[in-house]
Structures are given as C-alpha cells and as structure tokens.
Amino acid sequence: MTTTAPTTDRVIGYSRAINEALAEEMRRDERVWMMGQDIGRLGGVFGLTRGLLDEFGPMRVRDTAINETFIVGGAAGAALGGTIPVVELQFADFLFTAADEIFHKLAKWRYMHGGQFTMPVVVRLPSGVVGGAGAEHSQSLETIAMHVAGLKVAVPATPSDAKGLLKSAIRDPDPVLFFEHKGLYRVKGPVPESDEHVVPFGSARVARPGKDLTIVATGLMVDRAVAAADQLSSSGIDAEVIDPRTLVPLDIDTIVASVERTHRLMVVHEASRTAGFGAEIAAQVQERAFFALDAPVWRVCGTDTPLPQDPELEQACIPSADEIVTAAHALAAI
Numbered sequence: 001m002t003t004t005a006p007t008t009d010r011v012i013g014y015s016r017a018i019n020e021a022l023a024e025e026m027r028r029d030e031r032v033w034m035m036g037q038d039i040g041r042l043g044g045v046f047g048l049t050r051g052l053l054d055e056f057g058p059m060r061v062r063d064t065a066i067n068e069t070f071i072v073g074g075a076a077g078a079a080l081g082g083t084i085p086v087v088e089l090q091f092a093d094f095l096f097t098a099a100d101e102i103f104h105k106l107a108k109w110r111y112m113h114g115g116q117f118t119m120p121v122v123v124r125l126p127s128g129v130v131g132g133a134g135a136e137h138s139q140s141l142e143t144i145a146m147h148v149a150g151l152k153v154a155v156p157a158t159p160s161d162a163k164g165l166l167k168s169a170i171r172d173p174d175p176v177l178f179f180e181h182k183g184l185y186r187v188k189g190p191v192p193e194s195d196e197h198v199v200p201f202g203s204a205r206v207a208r209p210g211k212d213l214t215i216v217a218t219g220l221m222v223d224r225a226v227a228a229a230d231q232l233s234s235s236g237i238d239a240e241v242i243d244p245r246t247l248v249p250l251d252i253d254t255i256v257a258s259v260e261r262t263h264r265l266m267v268v269h270e271a272s273r274t275a276g277f278g279a280e281i282a283a284q285v286q287e288r289a290f291f292a293l294d295a296p297v298w299r300v301c302g303t304d305t306p307l308p309q310d311p312e313l314e315q316a317c318i319p320s321a322d323e324i325v326t327a328a329h330a331l332a333a334i
Contacts, residue, residue: 001254002205006160006190006197014156015048015185017163018124022049022086024195025170026056029084032170033060035071036088036124045090046126046185068094072101075121076109084120086170091137092127092179095144106175107150118173122166128220128270129314130182135306138314140219140271145177146247146280152176152201153248157222159189161245164199172201181219202249206258210240213328214258216281217268218244221319225268228324237332247277255281256289263294264331270318273301295334300327 012020026032033056034049040063043050053061064071068089075085089095095102102123110119129138145153152174156162162180169176191197207217208226217225222243229239240258244251259265265285267278282297303317 001203001251006192008190008192010191010193011188012159012191013186013188014159014162014180015046017159017191018048018166018180019050019052020191021163021166021170023052023055025167026052026060028195031082032084032086033062033078034086034088035062035064035075037064037066037071037090039063039088044088046182048185049088068098069101072098072121072123073105075123076101076105076119079119079121080117084170086122086124088124090126091133092125092141093136093139095123095125095141095177102151102177103148107148110174111150119175120170120173121175122169122178123175124178124180126182127179128181128183129307129318132309132311132314133182134309138307140179140269140302142179142218142247143271143275143277143280146277150175151248152246154178154201154246155218156180156245157184157207157219157243159187160191160197161199161205163191164197165201165245167198168201171198179219183220187223199245201246202251203245204251204254205243205245206240206254207243208239208241210238210262212237212262213239213264213266213332214255214262215239215241215266215268215324215328216244216255216278217241218247218277219270221268221270224319224321225324227321228328231321231325232328235329237328239328250281252281252284252288256285259285259289260292263292265293266298266300266324266327266331268300268319268324270302272304273299274304276301295331298327298331300324
C-alpha cells in the first residue's frame with residue numbers, strides 16, 4: 001500500500017508514461033518487443049507507440065493485420081521461444097476475439113506443462129467509455145479476466161501507475177492483461193523519470209485518506225471518487241478513496257484495514273453492476289470484516305445495458321461524481 005503521490009516535479013501525460021515504459025523496457029532488455037495493429041508507422045490508433053518504430057525498428061515494433069487471434073497466439077509462441085512480447089489490441093472489447101489464446105493458452109499453459117517455461121506476455125487493452133465509441137468499443141471487462149486463473153490484471157488510474165505497473169508487467173514471468181482507460185490518455189500527473197520506477201502488483205494506493213467511509217474505485221472512477229469525497233467533506237463526511245491498482249493480485253488487506261477504521265464500504269466501477277468486481281470485493285470484505293461493518297456494502301456501478309454511442313447517453317450509463325455523493329449520503333445515514 002502507498003499513500004503518497006510520487007515525489008517529482010516532472011508532470012507528463014498518461015499516454016506518454018506508457019510510451020516511456022515501453023521504450024525503457026525495450027532498451028533494458030533486448031528480448032522485449034511489440035506487436036499489434038497499426039502500432040508501427042501509425043504509432044497506434046491512440047498514438048501511444050509513436051516514435052518506437054524509429055528507435056527500435058520493424059523487427060521489434062511489428063505491425064500486424066486485423067487478427068487478434070494471431071496477435072495473441074503469436075505472442076504465446078514467441079514467449080515460449082524466450083522473448084517478452086507486449087501486444088496491443090486496439091480495444092479491450094476485442095479480447096473476446098482472442099479468447100481462446102488469452103484464457104486457454106496464456107493463462108493455462110505454464111501450469112499444464114508443469115512449470116517448464118514461463119509465459120511473459122503483456123496484452124495492452126484500451127478500455128472504457130470515451131467520446132461515443134459505441135457498445136462494441138467501450139466496455140470495461142476487467143472482471144472477465146479476473147475469473148480465469150493464471151492471468152494477472154492491472155488497472156492503472158494515474159500516469160505514474162501507468163508507467164510503473166507496465167514496467168512491472170513486462171518484467172513479470174506470467175501473462176498480464178493491462179487495462180488502460182481511454183478516458184485517461186490525456187490526463188497528466190507527476191511521474192518519476194527514473195528507469196527503475198516500478199510499481200509492484202498487489203499494492204493498493206490510498207488516493208485520499210478519510211475516516212468515515214471507504215470508497216474503492218478503479219480507472220476513470222478514481223478521480224470521480226476523489227472529487228465526490230472532496231464534496232462530501234463539506235457536509236462532514238470524510239471519505240477514504242482506495243485505488244487497488246491491480247485486481248489480480250488484489251490487495252484486499254488494505255481495503256479490509258480501511259473498512260475496519262471507517263465501518264462503511266462503497267465500491268465504484270464503470271463496468272456493469274451485475275457480477276462486476278465490486279461484488280467480489282464486497283464478498284471478501286464481508287467474509288473478513290463482517291462485524292466491522294455498520295451498514296451493507298454498496299455498489300455504484302455502470303448500468304446493465306449496452307453502451308450507447310451518443311456521448312451524453314454514454315455518460316449517463318456510468319457513475320458520476322454527483323451520483324457517488326448521493327449514494328454516500330444515503331449510506332452514511334444507515
């Protein structure tokens with residue numbers, strides 16, 4: 001668990017932080033290379049890999065056809081051959097196209113072969129709503145990945161964590177699904193310049209300390225939860241906001257410790273409410289800290305509907321800061 005922001009005067013964007021992590025790890029280890037649709041000459045559909053082809057060449061920054069199964073399956077084979085592939089699927093939604101390769105090959109082959117090899121593959125997955133991309137390009141699918149043993153799941157919410165967690169993912173011997181929220185790509189924040197800025201998996205961040213209510217949020221929802229907590233403070237509710245950073249492994253100890261102090265828990269996420277990761281966190285907390293709770297665990301989540309393409313309707317389907325404030329007042333009154 002960490003509670004403080006990075007100590008640095010340098011402020012860069014979430015996108016640049018990811019680009020830096022990729023460049024630094026490719027310089028550090030010649031086994032690291034990249035593959036994906038339009039990541040080379042175009043620099044990625046969101047521009048995150050710009051400049052990497054010029055520095056590392058087409059053998060290490062490889063453009064592919066529109067074929068997610070090939071991209072992930074090829075990465076699995078390349079990992080077996082001793083390299084460290086970092087692949088990009090243009091939208092997280094397309095992980096379903098590569099489901100067999102992700103959920104069977106990446107997740108299970110190390111186990112099924114008795115640990116004779118590692119599977120160091122990172123799958124970068126731009127996720128979440130932004131600008132009306134539509135129902136097939138805007139989903140938050142982290143919970144799907146959580147359900148399959150053998151995969152690690154990262155959900156960075158700040159530029160600093162985007163860089164530090166991606167570097168950890170690349171150095172990890174196991175496959176990592178790296179969910180980057182598209183709505184955060186232009187967000188800026190302090191990021192250490194050190195090549196060794198590495199954020200460990202399974203270590204939550206306390207984004208805002210508090211004593212009356214614990215709010216667990218990920219991705220785009222972290223900033224909205226902090227904004228809601230700031231509003232709540234004016235009415236005498238001091239909310240603590242926890243960003244798990246990774247969902248697998250999950251730092252449940254930090255969450256439980258917070259609930260034992262605040263006695264109330266709310267989980268906020270953009271994904272659909274039904275069977276979202278908020279339900280898993282609620283279950284684990286009631287198993288470990290039931291008698292510390294003074295009220296039921298509440299979830300403030302996305303609607304159980306396909307996401308509309310209209311930008312305004314899109315925002316109506318995911319939690320706002322005002323909705324978090326309203327729910328917090330109701331929870332505090334129980």
